[in-house]
Amino acid sequence: MSKLPGNPGYSVLGDKSLEFYKDPVGFCDHRLEKHASRVFQSRLLNKPTAFVCSVRGMRELLHEKSGVFLKDPTDLMTNMYGDTLVTTNGEEACLLRLSLSSLFSGACLKSWNNDLISVCERHLQTLSASGEPQCVYSLFKCLGTELVLGLFLNIQPDEQPQLYQEITELCTQHWHGLISAPVSLKVPMWSSGFSTALEARDKLMDIIKDKLENDKHGFVGSLGSLPLPHPCCASQHLLLFISALIPKALASLLTSFTLALSGPQQEQIRQRARAEPEFFRCVLLEVQRLWPPFIGGRRIANKDTTIEGFSVPQGQVVMYVSHAVHRDPEVFQQPDDFLPDRWTGRNAGQEQLLCCLGNGPRNCIGAKLTDSFVKTACSYLLTHYDWSLDPPDQNTTYKWLPVSRPAEPLYLSFTRLDAHTQKHTH
Template sequence: MSKLPGSAGVSVLGDKSLDFYRDPVGFCRERIEKHRSRVFLARLMNRPTVFVCSVKAATELLCGTSPLRQRLYVRVQVYTSELEACLLRLSLASLFSGSCLESSRDYINRYGSRWNSSVYSVFKRLGTELVLGLFLNVQAEEQPELFEEISQLCTQHWHGLISAPVNVKVPLWSSGFSTALDARDKLMDIIKDKLENDTRGFVGTLASLPLPNSSCASQHLLLFISALIPKALASLLTSFTLALCGNEQVHKQRQKYPDYLHRVLLEVQRLWPPFIGGRRIANQDSTLAGHNISKGYGAIYISYTVHRDPEVFQQPDKFLPERWSGRNAGQENVLCSLGNGPRSCIGSKLTDVFLKEACLYLLKHYSWSLDPPSQDLEYKWLPVSRPASLPTITFTQLAQTSPDNTS
């Protein structure tokens, strides 16, 4: 076993969290070049942490048998027992299929002409309507006050979770984390009421599952309706529209090759993953990518750098949808923007269907372009990837539409 390149430094003083959070992509690029390795050591959140930036190492971390325990930094219940996690996943997986997938298409059709220049905000609203409608049976047009209340609470919950974990309350002021805890409590009250009294759809079926304890269903629903999913959908749809601005070739290719849109969406996800990555903790001495990992070390995979690994992707920084029918055909499983392996995102199928339907709708009904043509499209990567300056896009409704081929 070889020694990990890099250094964890000394406790507190050697911590690089601020440098990483300021510019995670630049942080990783600089160290990959310095250490000539896509796996390196640094101190993050005051813990020695292995940064995983290659496809091979990320696949080993996420799909292998290494004893690196998942840790999710939100206040929901997460099972570390592999058997418990598998049983729970099987129970929940059945809910993310069938009628759940079918009804997701209705939300896109309802939007009709609501697309406007502020695409990220529109896509985020669409994602919010999707998750609250599917998971809680709360429709924006039927219960506008309840919908807006839950939306605001989800936003407060999300913003507090990504702030410093300092629970402080004084007259006329509360810390972001404290506000998030209050929002969580209010959301849990709404969720528990739904689980007890609503027998329809997803929430009704979830309440009937044989889950490990009485709080499990409400904890998972809290995660499902969080701002995480709408922001991820908004991120990917924004990147899709930007990638295709002025690109008429995609529309022609989609009609000629029915699976071309699938390749486009794979390339969007590869180049602009909505989440920077995920973290694991070694619960015993282990190995990763030929290196010894001590118990208690962290390991974080960085989706951006994994997806641009030159050993797997030629011309890794270029938008080339055709790569997925050529050299990288059949390699979709190396993408990790929604995780990978047995602990990957349980709603990935729903996300794929929703993205495809939304993108098909846009391609069928609109052409679009940046307005003004010259805009700063530099991305920020935390907490969710999107252009730092929200882009403005003009949508022009097509006078005649060709038959939609969704096969």
């Protein structure tokens, strides 16, 4: 066994959290080159941390040794959401996943199809009506919020506008407290933001408990009738499912899709995606590969082990970095290029090597729902529009935390396709 490359630094003084949060991609790229290794160590959140930036290391961490590398029981997610399938370990996590999996597969998933279509139509059918460019990330975030609150809480903006607005604002307050805490360990007045988040969480929990008691339809009714381990389980999971995290992740993927296929230079790709379902699938995979919505995730080793032959002691924090994993040149040739055809060529059948929404037995339980929604929304856009940056010289660089998205608001103009073109779309 070899020692992990890099230096874990000294307590407090050697911490690299601010450098990482400011530019996680640059942070990793610099060390990948410096150490000539896609696994290295540094200090994050004042803990020695191993960074995994290879496909092989990610699969080892999340799949082959998922019973060795566990979720951090002191993670902020536990404080903000309670004991959920995202924060628990071992038998409890397995039982929760087993109980909840029926709500995200099979008949339940199919029953949501009409809802996905109707939400997309409401938000996307008038994109070109005003003749003005659209701020796409904000647009898609609103779309994702309506989808999440409709599916998981049976709340529609046109039927209960006041309640819908209240929940949306509370989810935003809750989210801001969640994302500020890791960075603000060094920032004065941190506790005030966190306190606001906890207050928002308590108000959301009151609304959720009322829905569970009085609404027996849809997802709320189904969740309330499941044999879950403890009484708070249903409400804690609903809090997780309506989190602002999900609409932001959906907005991230849809924004990346429109940006990747924007402008006259990408007209041929848009035409192929309309005409060839298999190529459309490959485009969506390539969007996930290049622009994963989440930078990665953390685990802790529950015993002495290894990652790619490097020694990892018990208690060591290990973080996989999705952006770097998806650009592993040993697996993805020309890793920085947008090449959808790779998924029917060299990388055919290798979708399981992506960690856009996690990987292995602890991957996102709603991954199929997310895929279905993204496919529905992107298909609608392709079927009805062409689009381009407006103005064309905007800054298209990305920020990667807390969710990947353009560093500055991006505006696109959408042009409705004529009737003849629409007849030839899928």
